[in-house]
Amino acid sequence: MTVTVEETRTRFNDGRRIVLDENERLLNSVDSVQWDRTGELITSARSVFVIGNGRSGLAIQMAAMRLMHLGLRVHVAGEVTAPAVGSGDVLIAVSGSGTTASVIGAADTARKVGASVVAVTTAAESPLAQRADEILVLPAADKQDHSAAITAQYAGSLFEQSVILAFDALFQALWSSEDQTAERLWERHANIG
Numbered sequence: 001m002t003v004t005v006e007e008t009r010t011r012f013n014d015g016r017r018i019v020l021d022e023n024e025r026l027l028n029s030v031d032s033v034q035w036d037r038t039g040e041l042i043t044s045a046r047s048v049f050v051i052g053n054g055r056s057g058l059a060i061q062m063a064a065m066r067l068m069h070l071g072l073r074v075h076v077a078g079e080v081t082a083p084a085v086g087s088g089d090v091l092i093a094v095s096g097s098g099t100t101a102s103v104i105g106a107a108d109t110a111r112k113v114g115a116s117v118v119a120v121t122t123a124a125e126s127p128l129a130q131r132a133d134e135i136l137v138l139p140a141a142d143k144q145d146h147s148a149a150i151t152a153q154y155a156g157s158l159f160e161q162s163v164i165l166a167f168d169a170l171f172q173a174l175w176s177s178e179d180q181t182a183e184r185l186w187e188r189h190a191n192i193g
Helices: 005-029 032-044 054-069 101-112 157-177 182-187
Strands: 048-052 074-076 090-094 116-121 134-137
Touching (some): 005 157, 032 134, 054 157, 101 116
Parallel strands (some): 116 134
């Protein structure tokens, strides 16, 4: 079966529309007051730690990079250079289902030593959410939900995309409230590697 260029464009346009429409709907439904509170929690923390597995982990690592560009002390939990989490720190724990064992374990450890926990999840009543000081619900489908009732996208795609976009929006809000130029942020960009 040969696919024409026009058919490929049409298919891509359909895919693009699904991704854009679903993310717009989701991001317009989040509680902006909770995100503002989280921004205050993050910027007042001694250090910020992030954790997530798979694509969720990659998405929160992208957010961590932007927070570092703001001049915050940020660490990816589990990396060899990450120090111990402690009192005055905040852990941003990401799990769509809110049941990922390693993420829940990190939240337990953080709470035990007096750190704050921000849960980013689709499930407000999940084990991860129950351990959190702040719960950021991104109303996407869990990756095991194949019903297409919430999203037409595969697995946890909408959740992972919304993690990136919501944290980019938070970064933008924090940056515009700081007295830092783009040039100042650029000085913190990685320059080796």
